[in-house]
Amino acid sequence: MSQRAAACKRVVVFLPQAYRGGTLDMVKLLAKMLKFGSQLAGRNLDIVFAYPDSPIYSPKDFADLYQLGIKTRPFYWRFVTRAQLADVQKMTGYSTPLKGDRYSIPTDDANNFLDCDFWFVASDRFDEPLAPLRPYCVFAHDYLQRYFPQSLGDYYENGFIQTARNSIAVLANTPHTIEDIVQYVGIDRRKTILVPHLAELEGARDDMSSFVEKGNYFIWTTNAGGHKNQLLTLHALARYYEINRGTLDCHITGVESSLFNPKSTQDSEPRPHIRAVRDYLSERPQLAERIVFHGDLPYQQYLNVISHARFLLHNVVMDNGTLCAVEAAYHRTPVLSSNYPPMRYISQRYGLNATFFDPNDPAELSEKLAWMEANWRAQQELLPDVEHLEKFSWKALAPEFWRQISTIIG
Amino acid sequence: MKIGIFLAYAPGIKMSNQGLGRQLVQFTAGFHNHSGEAIAILCPSWLRDDVHKLLSQGGVSNHAYRIICPPGGIPISFRIQRLLSAHLERLRSRRTISRAYLKLKELLYTSIYAQVRKLAVYLLSTRSIVGFSLTFLTSLILAIAIAPVALPLVVVGASLYGLARWIRRMMRRVSARTSSIPIVSQLNAFLLDARKANQISFVQRAYNGVYRRETSWMVNFANRDGTIDFWFSPTVFWPEFNAINKPSALCFPDMVLSEFPVSFAVDHPHTLAVFGRCEKTIEGGRHFITYSDVTAEEGLERRFGVNKGQISVIPHAAMDLSHHISIEGTLDPGQARRRFAVNLLEGHRNVHWQTHRYLSNFSFQDTKYLFYPSQIRPNKNIVNLIRGYEISLRRKHQYAKLILTGDVSTNTEISNFLRARRLQYDIIFFNDVPEQILAALYHLAELVINPTLYEGGFPFTFTEGLSVGTPSIMSDIPQVRQAIPNELAEEMLFDPYSPETIANAIVHGLTHRARLVDLQMPLYRKMRKRSWSDVASDHVATFSKIRDGIVSA
Numbered sequence: 001m002s003q004r005a006a007a008c009k010r011v012v013v014f015l016p017q018a019y020r021g022g023t024l025d026m027v028k029l030l031a032k033m034l035k036f037g038s039q040l041a042g043r044n045l046d047i048v049f050a051y052p053d054s055p056i057y058s059p060k061d062f063a064d065l066y067q068l069g070i071k072t073r074p075f076y077w078r079f080v081t082r083a084q085l086a087d088v089q090k091m092t093g094y095s096t097p098l099k100g101d102r103y104s105i106p107t108d109d110a111n112n113f114l115d116c117d118f119w120f121v122a123s124d125r126f127d128e129p130l131a132p133l134r135p136y137c138v139f140a141h142d143y144l145q146r147y148f149p150q151s152l153g154d155y156y157e158n159g160f161i162q163t164a165r166n167s168i169a170v171l172a173n174t175p176h177t178i179e180d181i182v183q184y185v186g187i188d189r190r191k192t193i194l195v196p197h198l199a200e201l202e203g204a205r206d207d208m209s210s211f212v213e214k215g216n217y218f219i220w221t222t223n224a225g226g227h228k229n230q231l232l233t234l235h236a237l238a239r240y241y242e243i244n245r246g247t248l249d250c251h252i253t254g255v256e257s258s259l260f261n262p263k264s265t266q267d268s269e270p271r272p273h274i275r276a277v278r279d280y281l282s283e284r285p286q287l288a289e290r291i292v293f294h295g296d297l298p299y300q301q302y303l304n305v306i307s308h309a310r311f312l313l314h315n316v317v318m319d320n321g322t323l324c325a326v327e328a329a330y331h332r333t334p335v336l337s338s339n340y341p342p343m344r345y346i347s348q349r350y351g352l353n354a355t356f357f358d359p360n361d362p363a364e365l366s367e368k369l370a371w372m373e374a375n376w377r378a379q380q381e382l383l384p385d386v387e388h389l390e391k392f393s394w395k396a397l398a399p400e401f402w403r404q405i406s407t408i409i410g
Numbered sequence: 411m412k413i414g415i416f417l418a419y420a421p422g423i424k425m426s427n428q429g430l431g432r433q434l435v436q437f438t439a440g441f442h443n444h445s446g447e448a449i450a451i452l453c454p455s456w457l458r459d460d461v462h463k464l465l466s467q468g469g470v471s472n473h474a475y476r477i478i479c480p481p482g483g484i485p486i487s488f489r490i491q492r493l494l495s496a497h498l499e500r501l502r503s504r505r506t507i508s509r510a511y512l513k514l515k516e517l518l519y520t521s522i523y524a525q526v527r528k529l530a531v532y533l534l535s536t537r538s539i540v541g542f543s544l545t546f547l548t549s550l551i552l553a554i555a556i557a558p559v560a561l562p563l564v565v566v567g568a569s570l571y572g573l574a575r576w577i578r579r580m581m582r583r584v585s586a587r588t589s590s591i592p593i594v595s596q597l598n599a600f601l602l603d604a605r606k607a608n609q610i611s612f613v614q615r616a617y618n619g620v621y622r623r624e625t626s627w628m629v630n631f632a633n634r635d636g637t638i639d640f641w642f643s644p645t646v647f648w649p650e651f652n653a654i655n656k657p658s659a660l661c662f663p664d665m666v667l668s669e670f671p672v673s674f675a676v677d678h679p680h681t682l683a684v685f686g687r688c689e690k691t692i693e694g695g696r697h698f699i700t701y702s703d704v705t706a707e708e709g710l711e712r713r714f715g716v717n718k719g720q721i722s723v724i725p726h727a728a729m730d731l732s733h734h735i736s737i738e739g740t741l742d743p744g745q746a747r748r749r750f751a752v753n754l755l756e757g758h759r760n761v762h763w764q765t766h767r768y769l770s771n772f773s774f775q776d777t778k779y780l781f782y783p784s785q786i787r788p789n790k791n792i793v794n795l796i797r798g799y800e801i802s803l804r805r806k807h808q809y810a811k812l813i814l815t816g817d818v819s820t821n822t823e824i825s826n827f828l829r830a831r832r833l834q835y836d837i838i839f840f841n842d843v844p845e846q847i848l849a850a851l852y853h854l855a856e857l858v859i860n861p862t863l864y865e866g867g868f869p870f871t872f873t874e875g876l877s878v879g880t881p882s883i884m885s886d887i888p889q890v891r892q893a894i895p896n897e898l899a900e901e902m903l904f905d906p907y908s909p910e911t912i913a914n915a916i917v918h919g920l921t922h923r924a925r926l927v928d929l930q931m932p933l934y935r936k937m938r939k940r941s942w943s944d945v946a947s948d949h950v951a952t953f954s955k956i957r958d959g960i961v962s963a
Contacts, residue, residue, distance in 0.1 A: 099771055147804045149832030158767060165771055179809040184835065186772030318804075341807050360805060 010046040011409060012073075012116040014106060016123050018052040020061075021255070022323075027122040028065060029200060029394045030139065034120065035068050036395060037402025045409075048116060050075050050106065078107040085131050096132045100162050103131040118409050121163070124170075129162035137169040137193075137408055142342075143180040147318035148227040161185055169408045173197040174320055176341035193404050196397045197349055199326040201389060204303055212307045212332065217249040217292070218372070219309035219333070221324045224256035225316075226273045229338070229359050233315045234280050236365035238287050244370035248310060251292045253302060258295035262288060307331035310376045313369070314338065317359055321346040325354060330389050334379035336372045350389060353382035411950060411957075413441050414450040414638040418625050418648040421456045421488050425464050430644055430663070434461070435468030436727075437644060440946025442474035450638055452631065454624040455479040456488050467845075480627040485620055625650040632656060640953040649687055652694035657957040659697040659722075664866030665709045692716065697956050699724055699949065701867025704888040709866075724948045728873035728937040734849035735878065751850035758840065758847050768835055774854070779811040779838075780916060781855035781880070783848060783871060786816035789864040791885065791906050792824060798861070798912025800831060806917050810856055812837045815848070853878035857919045857926075860884045861906045868893040876934035881926035883919040893937075898929055 013031040015024065031049045038045040049065050051057055053074035062072045080088070085103045089095040092114065104126055106113050112133070113119065119136035130136065145152040164170050164185045171193045172178050178192050222228045240246040252260070259267055259274050262282040270278065281288040294305060306312065312328040314337040321342035325335045329352050337343045338359035347354040357368045372379065390396070415437065425431035441449050451461055458479050465475060484492070529549060536542050625648070632641055632654040641658040643651045651660065665688065692698075692714045698721045700706040706723050710716040735754070737746040755774045763769040780799065784790045792814070802808045818825050818839045828834045840851060852858065858875035862885055869890065872882045884890050885906035886899070894903065901922070904915035919926060954960075 097771075145832065146836065147807075152832070154829075154832075156767060161768070162771075165773075176807075182776050183778060183809045183811060186769075186774075186777070188773050189776040 008044055008046050009117045009409060010048065010115060011118045011120055012048040012050050012113050013120045014075075014122055015049070015051045016121060017125060018054040018056055020056060023123075024061070025200070028062075029198070030120065030122055031065060031070050032068055033394050033398040033401045034405065035070055037398035038406070040399050041402055041406065043402075043406070047071070048073055048113075050108070050113065052076065073108055073113075075106045075108045075113070077104045079103070079128055080105055080131065088131070088133065092133055094133060094135070096166055100129050100158065102128045104128045104159075105131045105133070120405075121167070124160045124163050126159035126163045128159050129166060132166045135168045135408075137171055137405075138164055138167045139171045139195075140164060140177055140181055140185075141172075142177055142318070142320040143184050144227055144318055146180060146184050150226055167191075169193050171195050171405075172320075174342045174345050176345065177320055193408070195404055196400050197321075197346065197392070198394055198397045199323050199330075199350065199389065199392045200394055201327070201330050202393065203299060204327055204330055214310050214376075215308040216247070217251045217309060218311045218313055218336075218369075219306055219328075220250055220252045220313040220315070221254050221306075221322065222252060222257050222260075222315070223254040224259050224271075224274060226271070227317045227319065229315045229317050230260060230277045231273065231280060232359065232362050233313070233365065234277060234287070235362035236369065237290070238284060239362060239366035240369040241287060241290060244366050246366075246370055246373055248369075248373050249290050249292060250313075251294060251305060251309065253294040253297050253305060255296045258293045261293040264293075303327065303331065306333055309333050311336055311372045311379065314343070315357075315359055315365070316340070318342075325352055326350050326389060326392075329383045330386060332380055332383060334372070334376055334383060336368055350392065351384040353379070355379065411445055411639045411953060412447050412450070412637055413445065413950070413953065414452055414632065414641045415441075416628070416632070416641055416643045416648070416651050416654070417451065417453040417457055417461065418628065418650060419454075419457055420621060421454075421492065425457070425460045431464050432468070433644060433663075435465060435470055436942045437642075437946070437949070438465055438475050439468070439470045440942045441950065442470075443943050444946045444950050448473060449475045450478055451475055452478045452628050452641075454621075454628070455482075455484045456492070458484075478628075478631065480624055485624075487617075487620065629653045640957055642949070642953070646688045646691040646695065647684070649690040649694060652691065652696075657953070659699055659953065659956055660691065660695045662692070662698045662700050662705065662710055662721075662866075664705055664864065665713065689714070696720065697722070699952065701726055702889050702892060704892065705866045708888075722952045724945060724952065725940070726867050726870070727940045727942045727945045728877070728934065729870050730877040730938070731845065731849035731852060731874050732877045734846040735853055747853065751853045754847055754850040755840075755854065758843065769838070777811060777854075778809060778856050779813045779854075780857050780859045781813050781851055781875075782859050782861070783815040783851065783874075784860075784862070786814075786818065786821050786824065789862060790816070791861040791863045792816065793827065794906060794909055795859065795861040795912060796824070796827065796831075796833065796837065797909035798916065799837065800833060801909055801913035802916040803836060806913055808917055808920055810916075810920060812859075813851060813855070814839050815841060815843060815851075817841045848874075849878055852880055855880050856923060857916070858882040859912075859916065859919075861904075861912060863887065863906055865889045872930075873934060873937055876927075876930055879927065881919070881923060881930050883915045883926075895933070898933065901929055902926060 011034060013027065013034065015027045019027075028049065031047050034045055035047045047070045049062065049070050049072045051062075051072060051074060053076050057074075059066075062070075065072060079102050082098050082101055082103070085105075086095075086098060088105075089098075106119075114133060116134060119130075119134045121130060121136055121138040124138050124140050130138075145157065164181065165187060169191050170181045170185070170187055172181060173195050174197060175194060178189075178194050181187050181192050182189050220233065222230060222233075237250060258264055259270060260277045260281070262278045264278070267274070281291070297305060306324070306328050309328070311334045312324060314322055314325060314335065316322075316338055318340055319342065322337075325337060325343070325346060328335055329350065335347070335352055335354040337347070337354045337356055339356035340359070343354065344356070346352065347356075355368060355372060357365045359365075415434070417434070419425065425434070438449050438451070453461055458477050461477055466472070529545065533542060533545060536545070629650055632638065633656065639657065641651070641654050641656055643658070643660045644663075646660050646662055651658070692710070695716075698706075698710055698716060700710065700721060700723050702725065703723055706718075706721045710721055711718060735747050735751050737743055737750050740746040752774055759769055759772065759774070782792075782795060784792075786792055796812070799812045803810075814837065816839065818828070818841070828837055840847065843851070852875050855875070858871050858880055860869050860871045860882060862869060864887065867889060869884065872884065872893075875882050881902075883902050883904060884894075886903035887906065890903065891899065902915075902919070905911045
């Protein structure tokens with residue numbers, strides 16, 4: 001072991017794909033928690049944040065990491081055959097059984113992160129499995145394809161699955177994903193770690209005021225993903241206005257959510273589910289009139305819209321849960337969510353007292369929308385206070401996170 | 411009483427794959443234990459080895475039976491057919507390179523390639539111009555001299571290799587096709603319906619002739635032999651049995667064909683011929699034994715007009731698979747049994763799924779699953795089960811896989827359905843597994859689920875599961891109702907025609923597993939009081955009554 005390694009371990013946190021926004025923030029938080037958590041435990045790991053070499057990043061994006069003493073390093077993926085990888089493994093002295101034909105090696109034009117003792121991979125989304133050249137753990141977000149097969153169709157996600165199976169541990173932040181790791185990916189339960197679910201509300205705090213007058217609308221946070229159940233939600237909205245005599249407007253926000261606007265000029269050949277929503281709204285101008293498309297708002301504006309909403313609507317078939325619900329609660333906006341395990345977990349963990357509905361039943365949703373319209377104030381009373389929610393910040397949870405991760409980093 | 415069992419399966423039927431095969435083990439052992447006499451098993455010559463293998467694998471002592479076949483061994487034509495089938499089977503499963511090919515490769519390597527390489531090394535490393543020139547020239551002359559012989563050899567060799575590969579590919583195709591023919595169609599390949607006699611090919615006629623000669627010998631033997639008091643046929647496939655003029659009885663397990671005529675007649679048209687033979691057997695049958703009142707009344711009486719007095723109902727006994735996975739002498743036998751069972755499944759994985767992209771390194775250590783051991787037949791209701799399972803997984807979020815044991819490769823409808831719904835990673839097929847793996851699969855399952863629409867008696871899956879500690883949920887059909895008390899029925903039965911109800915039953919079963927074990931175990935213990943020896947004893951008692959004319963015939 002080198003002198004550096006003897007003094008403190010070097011851990012690299014990989015952001016495998018060139019993401020920005022929430023995903024980039026989340027992976028940075030993992031690096032920060034490792035750094036901060038290890039410092040509090042007297043270990044002070046040497047953390048390297050590895051990001052895809054892409055012009056979309058600038059040093060400003062990583063300013064918060066530099067403040068904590070985390071180094072950054074750009075990289076790109078190189079693909080090797082099994083035989084090539086076996087040769088590399090022989091030379092590194094770290095070998096594992098190899099099942100695949102091709103593997104991905106993170107390349108930094110230096111020694112390809114072999115100066116790091118441990119690899120922390122922030123996502124399992126690999127086209128070809130990660131080459132096991134160092135012991136590594138991988139963070140799994142969700143296995144949507146198990147519940148919403150259209151998300152992958154015929155594609156077999158060998159890269160995802162083998163990356164997880166070759167790791168020494170797979171991390172997830174909801175019990176639901178842990179179950180999928182065991183049952184779907186096929187990994188021993190002892191190799192899984194349920195890490196604390198966190199909600200970083202630092203940026204939301206500045207805009208907080210003790211009292212916000214609510215507008216005459218509810219907010220529906222969605223995006224262009226097919227699993228977000230948009231068409232069924234519109235069926236429910238139509239019922240809400242026509243049968244339940246609902247009076248609140250529906251404001252929509254989220255990445256690419258403006259694609260659903262029938263007047264949208266973006267994307268002349270939309271995906272079938274987007275086309276179906278546009279057609280549905282075009283055929284129902286009265287319904288379309290009640291909907292306001294905000295598109296993807298800057299964070300502060302998004303918080304402003306969410307804080308003035310009477311309640312938040314979240315409707316997906318499956319995902320790993322949404323933090324929008326916590327942000328809404330932070331701004332005294334109660335939550336109406338489809339009933340699925342990660343959202344039940346989030347509601348319980350943060351004490352959101354969310355109201356649930358069956359995502360396959362538009363009639364139930366329209367009833368629940370009407371119920372929320374009548375009862376949003378009572379639901380607001382059931383929301384947790386701000387102090388409670390701030391207990392789930394990355395700084396507060398870093399010691400617990402470190403306790404769990406230190407068992408595998410050693 | 412000396413008992414003889416009559417079997418007349420056509421060549422090519424794998425008896426180990428058939429439920430009747432497993433029952434033959436129980437019948438033989440039971441009759442022997444009860445009478446103390448060796449049971450005579452009268453069968454065609456091509457079944458001798460299979461029957462012996464089946465009985466010895468089932469733990470039946472060699473002294474408990476004697477196999478009687480036509481003399482002279484298996485007809486040569488069937489031997490050739492058997493060799494061909496075995497070769498096709500090997501082709502189907504073989505992934506490794508043949509030994510002969512490896513030997514040839516080694517010979518070519520040592521005799522030619524290694525010598526050429528030595529020569530090249532010498533030419534590249536020599537410092538002597540004379541040596542280099544002489545060697546080079548000699549090699550060139552030698553190459554030119556042997557070229558007229560060597561070049562055609564290479565061309566012929568390459569062509570033969572290509573031809574061999576093409577033949578092998580063709581045979582694999584044939585093999586894949588033949589493997590998809592279900593048992594009833596295989597039977598029909600030899601025993602075509604007389605109504606379609608004009609469509610029978612010469613080869614098929616010839617095979618039918620061989621089959622008839624073999625079974626005629628068997629019938630003549632039974633009629634000549636004075637040592638056997640009673641003849642028993644475990645099924646109604648063979649009308650030849652009725653030509654035995656000694657006291658006899660036929661077992662009528664079920665008549666799936668007439669319960670699911672559309673599926674069988676449309677999807678497997680050859681089954682009509684099998685049905686015709688069964689009909690003929692029943693028409694000429696003198697006495698019948700069924701496993702349940704439902705089969706006796708609905709099947710034999712109503713459908714085939716058999717007189718009630720000709721039917722005896724003898725229910726099954728409970729199954730017990732626990733001996734396959736029991737581990738003694740450890741501090742924690744439960745944990746040891748679980749580990750052993752996981753090892754068995756992972757051993758199966760390592761042998762059968764080495765190249766399977768998803769399963770080759772899938773860990774079964776903590777896998778939760780529902781289990782339905784069954785062949786894929788119309789009455790087994792597999793599609794509704796899959797639909798119900800999908801709802802339980804995708805809409806009710808139950809974290810469990812579904813493991814089945816049928817051969818899905820024979821059913822493109824189901825394979826396509828699974829792929830279209832992207833369920834092939836959550837529904838796994840352990841096809842044609844030995845009984846020990848079956849016991850391990852039962853033991854590790856969260857629930858045994860049996861959605862069957864029709865069975866001859868109370869399904870074995872209930873007792874097989876509980877014998878290794880796993881409770882069941884089952885379809886609400888008369889054959890099940892008959893055995894399950896009302897208060898338990900509410901907890902464990904479901905409407906097999908409704909996927910939504912199947913999904914609800916899965917949710918209920920998974921969330922109340924311990925309760926189901928508590929509720930079902932007393933019933934299992936009660937069922938266990940009836941042993942296979944009791945079943946044999948009931949059979950023998952019935953045989954005696956028939957022989958003595960107490961029961962009408």
